[in-house]
Amino acid sequence: MDDSICPRCKTTKFQNPSLKMMVNVCGHALCESCVDLLFLKGSGACPDCRIPLRRNNFRVQLFEDATVEKEVDIRKRVLRDFNKKEEDFATVREYNDYLEDIETIIYNLVNNIDIVNTNKKIEDYKRNNREQILKSKGKLSREEYELEELLDLEKQQEKMRRNEIKVEEAETKKKKLREKEALIDELMFSNANAKNIVETFAQNAKDTKETETKVAASKVTQFSTGIQFGRQAQSSFLPVPTEEGPAYVYKPITTVTEGPKLPPEEDFAGLGYNNHIRSETEQERAGGFTSNLACMRALQDALAGLYHVKKL
Amino acid sequence: MFPNSTQCKYWMFTSEDELNKLRENANTKHIQMYGRHVNDAHKFDIFLTPDEERLMVRKYELNLRDFCKKFQPPMLRCVVGTAFHYFKRFYIHNSVMNYHPKEIMVTCVFLACKVEEFNVSMTQFLTNIKGDREKASDIILNNELLLMQQLSFHLAIHNPFRPVEGLLIDIKTRCTLNDPERLRPGTEHFLERALLTDAILLYAPSQVALAAVLHAASKLQENLDSYVTDTLFGVEGRGKLEELIEAVRSIRSMVKMADSVIDKNQLKLLEKKLEKCRNPENNPDSEIYKQRMQAMLYDDDEVYSQISSDHQNRDNSALNMSITSPGA
Numbered sequence: 353m354d355d356s357i358c359p360r361c362k363t364t365k366f367q368n369p370s371l372k373m374m375v376n377v378c379g380h381a382l383c384e385s386c387v388d389l390l391f392l393k394g395s396g397a398c399p400d401c402r403i404p405l406r407r408n409n410f411r412v413q414l415f416e417d418a419t420v421e422k423e424v425d426i427r428k429r430v431l432r433d434f435n436k437k438e439e440d441f442a443t444v445r446e447y448n449d450y451l452e453d454i455e456t457i458i459y460n461l462v463n464n465i466d467i468v469n470t471n472k473k474i475e476d477y478k479r480n481n482r483e484q485i486l487k488s489k490g491k492l493s494r495e496e497y498e499l500e501e502l503l504d505l506e507k508q509q510e511k512m513r514r515n516e517i518k519v520e521e522a523e524t525k526k527k528k529l530r531e532k533e534a535l536i537d538e539l540m541f542s543n544a545n546a547k548n549i550v551e552t553f554a555q556n557a558k559d560t561k562e563t564e565t566k567v568a569a570s571k572v573t574q575f576s577t578g579i580q581f582g583r584q585a586q587s588s589f590l591p592v593p594t595e596e597g598p599a600y601v602y603k604p605i606t607t608v609t610e611g612p613k614l615p616p617e618e619d620f621a622g623l624g625y626n627n628h629i630r631s632e633t634e635q636e637r638a639g640g641f642t643s644n645l646a647c648m649r650a651l652q653d654a655l656a657g658l659y660h661v662k663k664l
Numbered sequence: 665m666f667p668n669s670t671q672c673k674y675w676m677f678t679s680e681d682e683l684n685k686l687r688e689n690a691n692t693k694h695i696q697m698y699g700r701h702v703n704d705a706h707k708f709d710i711f712l713t714p715d716e717e718r719l720m721v722r723k724y725e726l727n728l729r730d731f732c733k734k735f736q737p738p739m740l741r742c743v744v745g746t747a748f749h750y751f752k753r754f755y756i757h758n759s760v761m762n763y764h765p766k767e768i769m770v771t772c773v774f775l776a777c778k779v780e781e782f783n784v785s786m787t788q789f790l791t792n793i794k795g796d797r798e799k800a801s802d803i804i805l806n807n808e809l810l811l812m813q814q815l816s817f818h819l820a821i822h823n824p825f826r827p828v829e830g831l832l833i834d835i836k837t838r839c840t841l842n843d844p845e846r847l848r849p850g851t852e853h854f855l856e857r858a859l860l861t862d863a864i865l866l867y868a869p870s871q872v873a874l875a876a877v878l879h880a881a882s883k884l885q886e887n888l889d890s891y892v893t894d895t896l897f898g899v900e901g902r903g904k905l906e907e908l909i910e911a912v913r914s915i916r917s918m919v920k921m922a923d924s925v926i927d928k929n930q931l932k933l934l935e936k937k938l939e940k941c942r943n944p945e946n947n948p949d950s951e952i953y954k955q956r957m958q959a960m961l962y963d964d965d966e967v968y969s970q971i972s973s974d975h976q977n978r979d980n981s982a983l984n985m986s987i988t989s990p991g992a
Binding site: 609624628652655 | 665666667668672676822826827828829830831832833834836837838867868869870871873874896897898900901904907908911
């Protein structure tokens, strides 16, 4: 922003460190003093593009690129109307399409593409969805609501903590005062050595301080933000995704063996195959391995390809 | 399953003639590439003939077998089988003169160990190699990717060992043969020799396995014919029986040929001839190779592109190994 320069009066940040650039809906920047000068009457035309502007629509420029400002403006305006939330759609796909529509509209407006039609589209949408727009405006989305709640809670906790600290401070102050008085009393009325008395009091004060710091330390284990862990779990479950597209149809796998057919696996024991292979150990069975599998694989390998003939 | 494997799809050939033709192609292609200035009449004075190449491959197949036999820790049979497959596949489309078989051989074994999940570390592997271990490890690692590429990354191999187990289980269950375990030594011996032949490139592993079992049975004067025709093939396979019998017969005759001895003196001469005509770009002892590796190591684009352009200019005169090194 350092090299920003007002296009009208050519003042730079260097010449005037308090220079403030302002933008309006058209995206052309002016410095504050030029705005004051040009829009004395409250409205006027932009010196760059001659678009009629109002003075109170000028804002301080936040981004270096004025077109970004323009886009932010437009986006704000469009999103005021296009305020549907994800919950309003049956499928994620529809929601994504909707978002893409919005982006196209914004893009068109920013880059001056087909402005007439785009504006018409917005008007149409406004007319068709007036009720919904109003409803959405009133209703904060779930996320926003939760966030607000969280902030509230935090604020409250912060307040409570501050009060606590205040009370504690007052108490310690009182205590100190009391101790001081006690010491003076002691010095005035006791017959003991003044030096001894001062020493014992100092020792006492030190001890109490130590215990206090210990107590304070144990307090620190609390969460500083005060967010409860269980909170997230209580909030509603994720929505069940609705299926899109045609349903999956199961097709049985067909294998080409190029060889004689294998006896079915269920018959292995009956035919006596299992007598000729090592039976699985207990650990192997726990892993889902059975001797049938090994036997089957060996037999499959033995039979597959027996008919194989490479064609010329 | 074998019928839908890459082995069945891409690495099964129709006949020995087809294989030999492919190998001849690799030979002529190599000679065309590097011997353009050599007179056609004299080209085989310098280069190996296709037959000589085959002989070299055979010799190194025997080496491969012995290497695997002596390997410590003892190697599983499937690793040996897989290494053989890789080695054979590699030299179907490549000339011995381009890549020396002794280098490809160890690389095949190394890769097979990995693929068949026979876990040996590089240092463990190198203890089985005589000579300069550092150089050997360089050779293996440099060739590993090349080998995989030449195999089109079809690394899964169906060996005939599991089918043999399956057949033995089936024979025990469905055949009345007395003590089928007797067949085992003969079968194993047969399979070991079958790996040395082209049979594994022409026939399905189950067919090779069946041939092995039948061979072992006939050695013991047993007859398994009725088991094959009635039990194994049954009614549905009747039409295919003839082809199988033919396949088994030709596998057995091929394996019989595997026992023929090669003339040692001729091999020595061939070895010398190969040393002279091998491609220096792939010889780790040559200057050109070292330079190329250096460039690749430092990823020096300039040097690398210069070398590769030199490489292109030189490809027809590479035979002449006294060529001036590029001025990099």
